[in-house]
Amino acid sequence: xxxxxxxxxxxxxxxxxxxxxxxxxxxxxxxxxxxxxxxxxxxxxxxxxxxxxxxxxxxxxxxxxxxxxxxxxxxxxxxxxxxxxxxxxxxxxxxxxxxxxxxxxxxxxxxxxxxxxxxxxxxxxxxxxxxxxxxxxxxxxxxxxx
Amino acid sequence: xxxxxxxxxxxxxxxxxxxxxxxxxxxxxxxxxxxxxxxxxxxxxxxxxxxxxxxxxxxxxxxxxxxxxxxxxxxxxxxxxxxxxxxxxxxxxxxxxxxxxxxxxxxxxxxxxxxxxxxxxxxxxxxxxxxxxxxxxxxxxxxxxxxxxxxxxxxxxxxxxxxxxxxxxxxxxxxxxxxxxxxxxxxxxxxxxxxxxxxxxxxxxxxxxxxxxxxxxxxxxxxxxxxxxxxxxxxxxxxxxxxxxxxxxxxxxxxxxxxxxxxxxxxxxxxxxxxxxxxxxxxxxxxxxxxxxxxxxxxxxxxxxxxxxxxxxxxxx
Numbered sequence: 001x002x003x004x005x006x007x008x009x010x011x012x013x014x015x016x017x018x019x020x021x022x023x024x025x026x027x028x029x030x031x032x033x034x035x036x037x038x039x040x041x042x043x044x045x046x047x048x049x050x051x052x053x054x055x056x057x058x059x060x061x062x063x064x065x066x067x068x069x070x071x072x073x074x075x076x077x078x079x080x081x082x083x084x085x086x087x088x089x090x091x092x093x094x095x096x097x098x099x100x101x102x103x104x105x106x107x108x109x110x111x112x113x114x115x116x117x118x119x120x121x122x123x124x125x126x127x128x129x130x131x132x133x134x135x136x137x138x139x140x141x142x143x144x145x146x
Numbered sequence: 147x148x149x150x151x152x153x154x155x156x157x158x159x160x161x162x163x164x165x166x167x168x169x170x171x172x173x174x175x176x177x178x179x180x181x182x183x184x185x186x187x188x189x190x191x192x193x194x195x196x197x198x199x200x201x202x203x204x205x206x207x208x209x210x211x212x213x214x215x216x217x218x219x220x221x222x223x224x225x226x227x228x229x230x231x232x233x234x235x236x237x238x239x240x241x242x243x244x245x246x247x248x249x250x251x252x253x254x255x256x257x258x259x260x261x262x263x264x265x266x267x268x269x270x271x272x273x274x275x276x277x278x279x280x281x282x283x284x285x286x287x288x289x290x291x292x293x294x295x296x297x298x299x300x301x302x303x304x305x306x307x308x309x310x311x312x313x314x315x316x317x318x319x320x321x322x323x324x325x326x327x328x329x330x331x332x333x334x335x336x337x338x339x340x341x342x343x344x345x346x347x348x349x350x351x352x353x354x355x356x357x358x359x360x361x362x363x364x365x366x367x368x369x370x371x372x373x374x375x376x377x378x379x380x381x382x383x384x385x386x387x388x389x390x391x392x393x394x395x396x397x398x399x400x401x402x403x404x405x406x407x408x409x410x411x412x413x414x415x416x417x418x419x420x421x422x423x424x425x426x427x428x429x430x431x432x433x434x435x436x437x438x439x440x441x442x443x444x445x446x447x448x449x450x451x452x453x454x455x456x457x458x459x460x461x462x463x
Contacts, residue, residue, distance in 0.1 A: 050408050051375065051389065051401070058397035071457075081455035085444065088462040089411060089452065092440045093404060093433070096338065098346025106462035136346055139396035 008128040010037045010121070011056040012065040015045045017075035018111045019067035025114030033118040034125040037065070044068065045106075046079035050090045053104060057137045063103045063128040067120070070108045080108070099136045102127040147271040150250070150319040151197050154221070157247065157315065158193040161219055167245055169213055171220040173202040179266040180257045184209065198317075199271040200255045200279060203297065205417045207233055208367045210244060219245040219315075223254075224307045225299065229367040229415030231309065236413070237370055246314040248307050252321035254297035255279070255290065263295075274321040292323070299418035299431075302330035333429070334436045349400075355426040356399045358392075362420035362430055368410040376402060407433040412441050412451035 014020040020041050026033060042048055045068025053064045066087055074080045087106045094104055105124055109117050158170040174185035174195040182201045186209075187193050198221065206220050207230040214237075222230060227248075234241060252274040260269070270282040279290045303323055307316070329335070337345060360376065363369045373380075375389045389405075390398055407430075416438065420430040441451050445458040 054401045058401045085455045085459045096436045097349045098342045137397040137400045
């Protein structure tokens with residue numbers, strides 16, 4: 001088996017009403033962006049429990065992106081305000097345990113911003129590619145002895 | 147400090163005999179020297195076991211959950227009042243049925259540090275002289291400087307007991323802890339200033355020790371959910387997500403500790419029980435204090451801070 005070159009693996013939680021539509025628009029408008037991103041649709045950015053992010057990292061993601069509507073434009077009026085506070089705290093915590101800030105990003109991307117979506121993904125993949133595979137949270141998966 | 151113990155026993159005796167409470171929750175000597183354990187008395191004749199001294203480390207307020215709806219008196223120290231209030235709010239406990247007995251505490255002593263010094267001989271506490279305790283070891287009287295033996299969390303002693311109900315009892319005893327003026331976030335600031343690589347190595351090292359015994363969750367007064375995301379879900383059609391395997395695997399140890407820190411963020415009373423019960427001595431209070439520090443910088447700080455927002459919140463990057 002040939003050894004495949006490492007590629008960054010990004011998990012993106014996109015809000016159904018804005019950022020997922022932006023991803024759709026990016027596709028329809030034929031903007032190209034790297035295929036390293038795995039999109040997960042959530043009803044709102046505030047649906048993203050910090051555990052989702054931690055789980056993604058534990059399962060081997062090299063970067064996690066959360067994207068939602070612009071503040072004030074939330075379909076559920078104030079969901080992204082809640083998300084903003086929670087995810088800001090999560091970012092502080094991840095940095096405290098030694099994670100590089102670029103690995104976990106939060107962006108507000110509206111449904112009309114297909115180009116911004118493609119750009120965001122491109123930038124993030126570039127940054128994570130420079131950082132290399134995520135080493136925090138990682139350990140060789142082996143059977144525990146004793 | 148025999149007077150304090152006597153006063154406590156007298157109080158417990160009176161409350162139990164007159165039927166004012168059904169249960170009195172306090173401390174008694176454990177089976178090992180210098181180790182104190184919780185003690186539950188339901189009959190007046192059981193009060194002889196109660197003690198109170200600077201080795202009474204455990205936070206008893208979580209035991210209140212086992213006796214919900216019953217009239218209980220519980221011995222607390224000043225530093226445990228925030229965790230008590232949080233528990234009361236989280237679980238909607240009936241305050242009328244709970245009688246707090248606030249014990250005068252002049253600072254707790256670290257049994258580990260004493261163990262080295264006295265190699266397991268029983269201690270009798272005689273008096274509190276502000277900066278030092280007078281103890282009797284065998285026949286000898288000795289002076290213990292608090293500065294040397296103080297339990298770590300006492301360096302940031304809150305020194306106040308507010309918001310008590312009129313029925314609550316303050317035990318009177320001359321005891322004092324001089325203000326030590328230690329920055330409670332000193333450890334956090336130190337680690338924050340280290341390079342990211344060093345922080346990562348530090349957490350890798352301490353989390354590798356974790357055996358996922360969940361003692362930190364069991365003891366935590368802020369972790370009082372009926373269903374916990376770290377437990378396997380109940381079988382049946384309402385089965386929810388299995389968040390965690392049972393494997394001893396570093397990624398999940400990280401996930402566990404960071405999730406737990408976030409779950410108690412803003413609700414933690416900083417009683418330090420998680421750190422005390424940890425069998426592998428993981429400095430869990432560092433995580434909790436880091437979050438407390440960050441949350442304090444948020445606009446409009448109030449309890450349950452992560453369940454609210456402010457339009458002026460900082461922007462994540």
